Amino acid sequence: MLFHAQVAEGIFLISSDISGPNSDGRSLKPGRATANSYLVVGEDKALLFDLAVNEPGVVNYVRSLTDRPVFPVLSHGHIDHVYHLEDFSEVWLHSGDIPLLKGKGIGTRKIKPLPVIHELADGDTIDLGGRLLDVIHIPGHTMGSILLLDRNTKVLLSGDTFTRRLLYGISGVVPMDEFCNRLRRLWDVPFDYALSAHDRCALPKEHLRTMLDAITHDLPNAEKKFSIPFAGKLLCLTRGVETELDYFDMAYWKKA
Ligand SMILES: [Zn+2]
Numbered sequence: 226m227l228f229h230a231q232v233a234e235g236i237f238l239i240s241s242d243i244s245g246p247n248s249d250g251r252s253l254k255p256g257r258a259t260a261n262s263y264l265v266v267g268e269d270k271a272l273l274f275d276l277a278v279n280e281p282g283v284v285n286y287v288r289s290l291t292d293r294p295v296f297p298v299l300s301h302g303h304i305d306h307v308y309h310l311e312d313f314s315e316v317w318l319h320s321g322d323i324p325l326l327k328g329k330g331i332g333t334r335k336i337k338p339l340p341v342i343h344e345l346a347d348g349d350t351i352d353l354g355g356r357l358l359d360v361i362h363i364p365g366h367t368m369g370s371i372l373l374l375d376r377n378t379k380v381l382l383s384g385d386t387f388t389r390r391l392l393y394g395i396s397g398v399v400p401m402d403e404f405c406n407r408l409r410r411l412w413d414v415p416f417d418y419a420l421s422a423h424d425r426c427a428l429p430k431e432h433l434r435t436m437l438d439a440i441t442h443d444l445p446n447a448e449k450k451f452s453i454p455f456a457g458k459l460l461c462l463t464r465g466v467e468t469e470l471d472y473f474d475m476a477y478w479k480k481a
Contacts, residue, residue, distance in 0.1 A: 227278065227286045229264075232420060232427065233378040235356065237264040237290055241280050246425045247468065255426040255470050258390055260305065263382050263420060264290055265375060267353020271295045272317075274373060274382045277422045279308040297340075298351070300384025300422060301367040302326040303396070304334050316340040317351075319362055321369025321397070331395050331455055345371060361414065363387075365404035368397035374416055381416035387428065388421040391436070394478035395456050401444075405437055426470060439464045439473050451476050 228251050229237045238253075239262045246256025260277040264287055271293040276283075288295055299306055299318040302325030310316060318326065323342060328335035345351075347362035351373070359374040366385045373382040381387065387408070393401075411433055418427040439462060447460040456478050465472040 227280055227283060229286075229290060232263075233375070233380045235266045236375065236378060236380060236420075237266070238262075238420065238425070239264060239278060239283070239287060239290075240425070241278055253425045253427075255389075255424070255468055255472060257467060258423045259425050261420070261422055261425065262287070264295070265353065265356070265358065265373075265382075266291045266293060267356035269293065269354030272351065272353060272358070273297045275300050275306045275384065275422050276308045276310050277306050279305075284309050284312040293353075298345070298373070299326075300372070300382070300386070301370040301396075303332045303367065303385070305332075306384075306422065307334070307336060310336050310340060311338060313340050315343060317343045317345050319346065319360075319369030319371045320344045321362075321364060322367050323369070325367060325369070325396060330397075331453070347371075358382075361411075363404070363407045364397065364399045365393055365407070366391065366396070368399070372419075374414055376415075379415055379417045381411075381414065381419040383419040383421045383428070385422055387411065387419050387432070387436070389424050389426075389428065389432070389472050389474070391473075391475045393475065394459075395453065401440065405440060408433060408437060429470070432471070432473075435464070435471050435473050439475065444475065444477065447475075447477065453478075 242250030263274040302322035349360040351358040361372045447462040449458040459476040463474045
């Protein structure tokens with residue numbers, strides 16, 4: 226069943242209790258991977274960050290939470306972030322992920338009808354009325370992956386980029402050094418915590434240290450194991466315990 230939780234002033238997590246991170250389907254504690262969208266409500270309009278919840282009625286459910294017009298913004302174009310996109314006439318995302326939205330590449334599907342696409346770029350600001358969000362582009366999970374900084378609450382909506390689970394390299398290749406440098410720049414971004422698409426728990430800024438440390442120190446010793454269709458085996462690392470906040474795992478598709 227769909228549910229929501231207000232996780233910051235005017236920011237609602239929307240998810241389904243069948244994909245709960247532990248025995249309580251609505252828990253916001255650290256646990257297994259789940260899927261969340263975030264509704265950010267301004268004075269004039271509201272944005273829905275990702276269509277990550279695959280349940281019938283989710284669009285009406287979202288619209289019932291606000292009387293403002295709702296428009297979708299995608300952290301990226303993978304298949305598990307575009308459920309029910311057909312129910313919208315317009316969509317906003319980074320130009321680097323438009324091919325994914327058109328069904329090109331691993332982990333995509335053809336969306337019919339495809340809404341009118343509006344491109345976002347690094348440094349853009351989205352104005353919801355009394356509420357500004359800054360677009361931060363960090364390619365790595367995909368070429369067009371973006372994060373949004375809500376200036377009002379200092380919350381970072383981090384998609385699949387700043388997360389406890391990172392899938393890297395299946396949708397374009399960004400040198401790992403470049404990705405790490407862009408991650409390091411998040412230290413200077415004024416956010417207090419991040420909300421990701423597949424974690425119910427909020428991630429403290431210190432999670433940057435966990436990610437960077439794992440990539441720098443654990444990845445060189447990672448083993449190839451996890452296999453995905455058409456891509457083969459990926460380098461995998463796991464750090465910590467899923468039910469603890471500082472857990473991190475990574476799967477890296479690196480061409481041999
Ligand atoms: Zn993804």
